[in-house]
Amino acid sequence: MKFNILVNEGPYTHQASDTAYHFAKAAIDCGHEVIRVFFYHDGVNNATRFASPPVDDRDVIVRWTQLAESYDIDLAVCVAASLRRGVLGEDSAHQLGIAEVNLDDHFRVAGFGHFIEGAIVADRTLVFGD
């Protein structure tokens, strides 16, 4: 089955990103396909490369990047949501004249239409968050 995943909450405050990750990994391990994980609302904060959790806690961001590396998963952050929250890829940072890029390079910036397209192509769309 093809899954399209939406993550609406940031890391650590809410369990949504953890649950989405565990679901995605379990689905892949069972032979299913995760066509896209789309980060929306505060969920875009799952894509900052500057997150530095304490060593005795899980690293939510690194976990996503490892999943992307292992299984070549498309991790997409909503362009409007990420601009609002200061999660900047290279293009946005350049356009805004901001020196630092905090978007981890396993993630790409995409329009919300990419999520809709995923929902059309996938067999199931799962939403994680309130």
Next chain:
Amino acid sequence: MTKRLMFVNRRAPYGTVYGMEALDATLAASAFGQDLSMAFVDDGVYQLKRNQNPSVLGIKHYTRTFAALDDFGVDHIFVEQESMMERGLKQEDLMEIFREDGSDALTIVSSSELSEIMETQDVIFQF
């Protein structure tokens, strides 16, 4: 491949960004030529209240765009009757939204009718 996509609004128009985001998402979806509808339940019914004036809050008057939903291919807008009653809202308290042919795009439905309509959807986006 055409899918039936429904955008469900459960939250009040102000206080959180979800109502505005739901509208943006619906408009984004309109580019894909799918079968689109919106539903308003719980505090979401307040989004359809007439005579809103969020400018006093410095917040965008996004619900004004509801009048143009037909132009974006949103054929049906469902409002849950029970949610309206619980909040003391009558049909005349809601804004009027028309289709191009002049017919009323807003349909007040019972909770059980809405469940049946949801059952026929391919994808439900909840805000």
